Amino acid sequence: MARSMHVRRPATLASLAAELGVSRTTVSNAYNRPDQLSPELRRRVLETARRLGYPGPDPVARSLRTRKAGAVGLLLTENLSYAFRDPAAIGFLEGLALACEDAGTGLLLVPANPEREDVAAVHRAGVDGFVVYSVPDDDPHLAAVLERPVPTVVCDQPDLGNVDRVGIDDRAAMNSLAKHLISLGHRRIGVVCMRLARDRNDGYVSLERQRSAHFHVQRARIAGLAEAFTEVGVDWAGVPVVERFDHAIASGASAAAQVLDRDPRITALICTSDILALGALGEARKRGLNVPHDLTVTGFDGIREAEQAGLTTVRQPVLEKGRAAGKLLLDSAERTRPRSVTLATELVLGSTAASPRGVVEERWFGP
Template identity: 65%
Template sequence: MPSYPLLMDSPPRSRPPATLASLAAEIGVSRTTVSNAYNRPDQLSPQLRARVMEAAARLGYPGPDPVARSLRTRKAGAVGLLLTEQLSYAFRDPAALAFLEGLTLECDTARVGLLLVPARPGSDDVSGVASAAVDGFVAYSMPDDDPHLHAVLSRRLPAVICDQPALRGTDLVGIDDAAAAREIAEHLVQLGHRRIGVVCMRLGRARRDGPVDLARQQQAHYHVQRHRLAGLRAGFVAAGVAWDRVPVVEQFDHSLEAGARGAAAVLAMDPGITALVATSDVLAMGAMQELARRRQRVPEDVSVTGFDGVRAALDLELTTVVQPSLEKGRQAGRLLLDPGRTARGRRVVLPTALTPGRTTAPPRI
């Protein structure tokens, strides 16, 4: 009996994946038309674009290769946002979140992506900056000695700094922190306060919590805090308050818990203060929690002020400086993504507004 080889089912021949060229040939249009359907849909009629996309789905065309496109155009199609914190900070801090929203709105308009690049305090590893596939950077509130910031500038890509530091030849978006802080001091002075304490955000990259002398205030690598403390000092000194008698406490972390610890440290240095100034709303709200724990009333026993104007603080009617954090993000995005961008070292200074709330009143008699 003759034997026959065992016949196996032959695998079906698979159609090669469609390419931009084969898709264009299939539907009788140019390759530019297919490319525009993905990258510049406003250049096509809705009917033509729908025809291209339907054919692409039918033939299994996945769309233009982003790697090939970036090699061809030398554009990554993304903006890098450099943060001095872990990535989660951008979604926990209210002011940072508002800034992020504003920047994202401009990226959406320009049809580019956004890459978050963390620069943790104390870390000197700049590989994330060096390897980031982006067309430019926005640096959000950096100390002047941060190696990540200098790594950004060394890449010679377009860059915009938000808040700090102000560097010659680099675009900056921010506010007049010193003038805004001085308004807080003048507000408290007009109410009659002369015995005050201050809780401020970190002044340097190394972890440190506790009292701050004048030298550290004036040499702070975080310029925003340096300017806010200088504005407070100018306002109180003008009213005859000796600044070297004012307890100033630095907190490395920016959280409600840090605000509470800072308030406790100030009160340990001077239990008789009648006003407590925090250089952010988050620290101010934490300080209020510590005062409530001590059964000290706000503002009857201690007035409290903040800075930023975040929604939670405004809901509490905290006396604070309101700054346009969302607009900061939008302005930073516009400067970076400006297609006609030629100038360098531009400055955008946005307005602020002192907003008195229910947390300040004349000192107790």
């Protein structure tokens, strides 16, 4: 005859309360409202729970009862590993995590592959609100987020006008960098930019694509450059602008090669991110070019690797940006209109920008 196996049934909130001789509310408070109990009573509840094998309140049942998930969702239209690989994304994620820690809430990453339109991850996410990190204005995952009846904060892009937003003035920041290069004497330039839309385009960018880009940050940075150089007589239609879909150092190197192959006489290569600029620096070294005297290279973001390389760039407060987005989302105060937080940037004058050789010689020896 087979022996019947005795399986110990896990303790429940009711059985734990009976064991302790307290109410179920007291047991629940030990987990959810510890300030309502004395330290000694809470310790006794938790110790007895461990002894009896009580796992704690069911988070799913609790969320159904309270209609609160206890977590913030971060939507980024990249593969999940991007959040832990890209330096700017890492800084932003740290700032957002700090805001969540301060509020005692969790953080759920909701990755969305930029080349897929499956929005199931957004619909499944059990969160009390979303922070949307740098997505295009036509992204289906963004549309799915906005359909959810929860608060949303957009960071960087897109600027929807009717949704809370945290960002910087990208156009003004890049315009400031452009004016610095103009003051050094640069007129023959090339541009390497991050992706402008959801479709893959690893090549030259038309004026129409620049002006209609669905990634607002890149559109604003290019517009800031175009405005500054047009003011000093540069025909922007003749400036080579090369786009890369993948944000990687290798992408910056290949894009720089594409620009330099087309026009070896350019004196400055302006990149819309530090990652791309680091790749451009590597390509310049590979070609035996002296940076900054043969070629000026600039970036944008102010990541640690750029500082170590002495890159001339624009530094933005990525950690504070994440923290501000989290605070804005978690602020439960009633509000009647969308809020916007614009953070300051800083032009960093590194060692990768200088006057072109001809300008230097003219300054030393005259016309």
